[in-house]
Amino acid sequence: FxxxxxxxxxxxxxxxxxxxxxxxxxxxxxxxxxxxxxxxxxxxxxxxxxxxxxxxxxxxxxxxxxxxxxxxxxxxxxxxxxxxxxxxxxxxxxxxxxxxxxxxxxxxxxxxxxxxxxxxxxxxQNRRWDPDFLMVREMYQAKPIGDIFQIESRVQGANGIPGDWRHLKEHGGGMLLDWGVHLLDQLLWLVDSPIQSFNVDFSYVLGDPVDDGFFTYITFENGVRAIVEVGTSNYTKLPRWYVKGMEGTAKIDDWDCQGEMIRATNAENVSAPKAIQAGVGLTKTMAPPSEEAMESIPLPEGHADFVPFYENLYEVIREGKEPIVKNAEVRQVLALIDEMFAVAGR
Ligand code: NAD
Known part of the structure; x- marks a missing residue:
């Protein structure tokens, strides 16, 4: 059997x-x-x-x-x-x-x-297996751009809230409980450090009784800072991920995983950046770094080093293995969401 x-x-x-x-x-x-x-x-x-x-x-x-x-x-x-x-x-x-x-x-x-x-x-929590997320996870763990200290995770659309029950509070509608739960699950699983503080602001652009988006700023005890943003009235988008490390910066545009990762070379004898005209002013601060100061490196592959969800389910049921999605982790995300609604009086 x-x-x-x-x-x-x-x-x-x-x-x-x-x-x-x-x-x-x-x-x-x-x-x-x-x-x-x-x-x-x-x-x-x-x-x-x-x-x-x-x-x-x-x-x-x-x-x-x-x-x-x-x-x-x-x-x-x-x-x-x-x-x-x-x-x-x-x-x-x-x-x-x-x-x-x-x-x-x-x-x-x-x-x-x-x-x-x-x-x-x-x-x-299937989005733990999303290739774009796995790229960020590999960056966080293998440190090609050094220790990561800031993570911005966004999904933005312009189609409003889909369907019927997603518009209603009594059915658990709204974007924090929809996309928010995915993005927060990814973030908390990745950073794996207690939350120190958070701010949250919900949006009601569409006039629904439930949130059509939100913006949250979270600080973790290990020093990492994160922005998580969901929008449903964004006719042009920011990148899916923007990640800052101590030695570089990465950007992943969307679920197709296009983007770039730029690392500081820390080379000696780097020529000073040349001032550029910016608007009607002049700046050195915001000028591009000189060529020797940085290099473009390939983004991580984004492969999971753990089995797919349903293979894991089989292992858990038949072989007594550990679940990849642990109930304690799911609970932690939901507890944060509870607090977010509470501080906003929703
Ligand atoms: P949906 O409205 O398309 O489907 C829900 C179905 O449940 C409907 O066919 C409805 O008739 C049926 N239903 C309602 N009450 C029922 C009951 N008591 N018993 C049996 N059937 C009942 O909604 P959906 O978009 O498929 O979302 C369903 C769930 O899946 C939600 O919890 C949603 O958040 C989740 N979801 C997850 C992902 C993901 O990527 N993990 C993506 C989409 C939806």
Whole structure:
């Protein structure tokens, strides 16, 4: 039994649920099989049937099916807690989409049941595997531009908030709980030092009851500073990443990973930078460094030195290995988000 494939049923067969079934799980692993799906909407049940999946009359019917080992929750954020707790109590392992819940309190209720039942509960923080993030992670660890002391992480679009439930507070809408949870998960996992302080400012440009973006400045006890910014009314963008090290600077434009990394050569006999005309004034401070003072070096490759999410899930369930996405880390991000809403009075 122990080396058999793991049967997964997707609960919430919408945009992300169907992407898990059709793309992510088949691409990452042949030890997991998506056997079925359940959704509250008849048209999504139809879509699951068309994809060749077994469908269920109710969530209870999923839980009653003994061949199901993993319940994958990809429903709107306000339903994650109850679905996760019921699935764990029914003896299932659970994969839950991000944000795991809307409040830390809800997550703690899930984690208590996971502990009690001994079942695996893993949150799909898939952006730990994004190549652009892995490039920054390699920079941070291998130090080609020295110790990194400032990280700016941004995603900016001009299409507003998508969909329906993402506009509503009661469903856990808004950008901090959507993109924010990804960017903060990447940052806190990378820097791995306690947070010393933060400021946050939410934007409400679109007039939604939930935030359509935010700007946060975070300082860590190890000295690292970070800016994390999400915007949905940005008709032109800043780079995805801007990273400053003690010996250079790097920039990654977008998810296609184009960009540049410039390192100080610290060469001797470097000629002084020549003053340039800047606007209607003159500057040496802001003139480009002389050619001998800097060199362009290739950006890191951005390959993961750890296995894909679903391969890890298999190892955790079948071989008792450590999860890559640890619940304590997920909790830390959600606790920060709780505090961000609290200081803003939201
Ligand atoms: P969606 O609206 O496209 O799909 C949600 C589906 O859940 C719908 O089909 C809806 O009918 C169904 N549903 C609602 N309540 C249900 C219930 N109680 N039981 C069963 N089905 C129910 O939303 P989405 O964009 O797919 O987002 C779903 C989840 O996935 C959210 O938590 C979101 O944050 C997350 N997500 C994660 C990523 C990622 O990259 N990790 C990307 C997109 C969405």
């Amino acid at each position: 122990h080396m058999t494939k793991i049967n997964v049923v997707i609960v919430g067969y919408g945009g992300m649920g169907s992407y898990h079934g059709n793309t992510i799980i088949p691409a990452q692993n042949d030890k997991l099989t998506v056997t079925g799906a359940y959704d509250v909407l008849p048209e999504r049940i139809e879509a699951a049937k068309e994809a060749g999946l077994e469908t269920y009359e109710s969530f209870e019917a999923v839980l009653a099916d003994e061949k199901v080992e993993v319940v994958l929750i990809a429903t709107p954020n306000d339903s994650h807690k109850d679905l996760a707790i019921a699935a764990l109590r029914a003896g299932k392992h659970v994969v839950c989409e991000k944000p795991v819940t809307m409040k830390v309190q809800e997550l703690d209720e899930i984690l208590a049941v996971a502990k009690e039942t001994g079942k695996t509960f893993m949150v799909h």
